[in-house]
Amino acid sequence: MNKHGMGVALVTGASSGIGEATAEWLAKAGYTVFGTSRKAAPASQRAFEMLVLDVTDDESVGAAVGEVMRRAGRIDLLVNNAGFGVAPAGAEESSIAQVQSIFDTNFLGVVRMTRAVLPHMRRQGSGRIINIGSVLGFLPMPYGALYCATKHAIEGYSESLDHEVRNQGIRVSVIEPAYTRTPFDANFLEADAKLDVYREARAVVSKRVNAVMAAATEPHVVAEVVLKAAVAAQPKRRYPAGGLAHRLQWLRRLAPASMMDAALRKDLQLDTVPLTRSGEQALQK
Numbered sequence: 001m002n003k004h005g006m007g008v009a010l011v012t013g014a015s016s017g018i019g020e021a022t023a024e025w026l027a028k029a030g031y032t033v034f035g036t037s038r039k040a041a042p043a044s045q046r047a048f049e050m051l052v053l054d055v056t057d058d059e060s061v062g063a064a065v066g067e068v069m070r071r072a073g074r075i076d077l078l079v080n081n082a083g084f085g086v087a088p089a090g091a092e093e094s095s096i097a098q099v100q101s102i103f104d105t106n107f108l109g110v111v112r113m114t115r116a117v118l119p120h121m122r123r124q125g126s127g128r129i130i131n132i133g134s135v136l137g138f139l140p141m142p143y144g145a146l147y148c149a150t151k152h153a154i155e156g157y158s159e160s161l162d163h164e165v166r167n168q169g170i171r172v173s174v175i176e177p178a179y180t181r182t183p184f185d186a187n188f189l190e191a192d193a194k195l196d197v198y199r200e201a202r203a204v205v206s207k208r209v210n211a212v213m214a215a216a217t218e219p220h221v222v223a224e225v226v227l228k229a230a231v232a233a234q235p236k237r238r239y240p241a242g243g244l245a246h247r248l249q250w251l252r253r254l255a256p257a258s259m260m261d262a263a264l265r266k267d268l269q270l271d272t273v274p275l276t277r278s279g280e281q282a283l284q285k
Helices: 017-029 058-072 096-106 108-124 145-168 183-187 196-213 219-231 243-254 257-267 277-284
Strands: 008-011 032-037 049-052 077-080 127-132 170-177 238-241
Touching: 008 017, 008 058, 017 032, 017 077, 017 219, 032 058, 049 058, 058 108, 077 108, 096 108, 096 145, 108 127, 108 145, 108 170, 127 145, 127 219, 145 170, 170 219, 170 243, 219 238, 238 243, 243 257
Parallel strands: 008 032, 008 077, 032 049, 077 127, 127 170, 170 238
Antiparallel strands: none
8 A cells, every 4th residue: 555545556548538537536535546548648747657558469468567566566456447439330330350459449458457467466465446337338329239249248247257356355346437528439430331221320329429428427427436436345346427327227227128228219319210121111011
């Protein structure tokens, strides 16, 4: 532990958005914080140090974790935040290579980082791993299948892992924000195999997502929940972040599936999209 009685935290994807807000929040709470980004960060007045780290590269992951251990001697908290969003698109509008790329960062990046810190946490006899998931990890969104799939994978991985390492003094939690106002959405990955059959629906969903993002939750709301999970004596496996996330979690648990299905389609205005010829034929049968 450091002189503040807190620990050493490593936060991936800390150059902006949720990662930056989380690193700042943890530093203010007394953690010694190391943030990371794929590219060297320019000098700034941040309350934490930045390291170069590419979560898709085993050597880069090992080097960054090794650097933290060399300089701080321990890692008490890992926050897996690095990842990227995918612009609304049909599930079949991404090539297999693009699907692999999405999973390599959003899911396998979490696995690489976790594998790298677990031996150190085990030797300490303590540690916390907090993965930034999404409400889309329990409530899939149409035209977001691949991103949702990575967040579902994080949910399953985290819950299983928490059981496996709990008797080693290590706990794992997932933070589940809804829409969050960050530069994340400005850098959405565009599908690389677009099909005309999805053009109208893709446009409708994109317009709706852009409108919602304009009034989204601020990153500090998520950062506060990360700190709450980090210091909890008995951490939960899942923490919704923000009012909308809490409401969606409650609805997913209690509302009939048919009601959720209808509400989701209404919110995204999917039923305003004209039927394709095959869809019309199916209705006539």
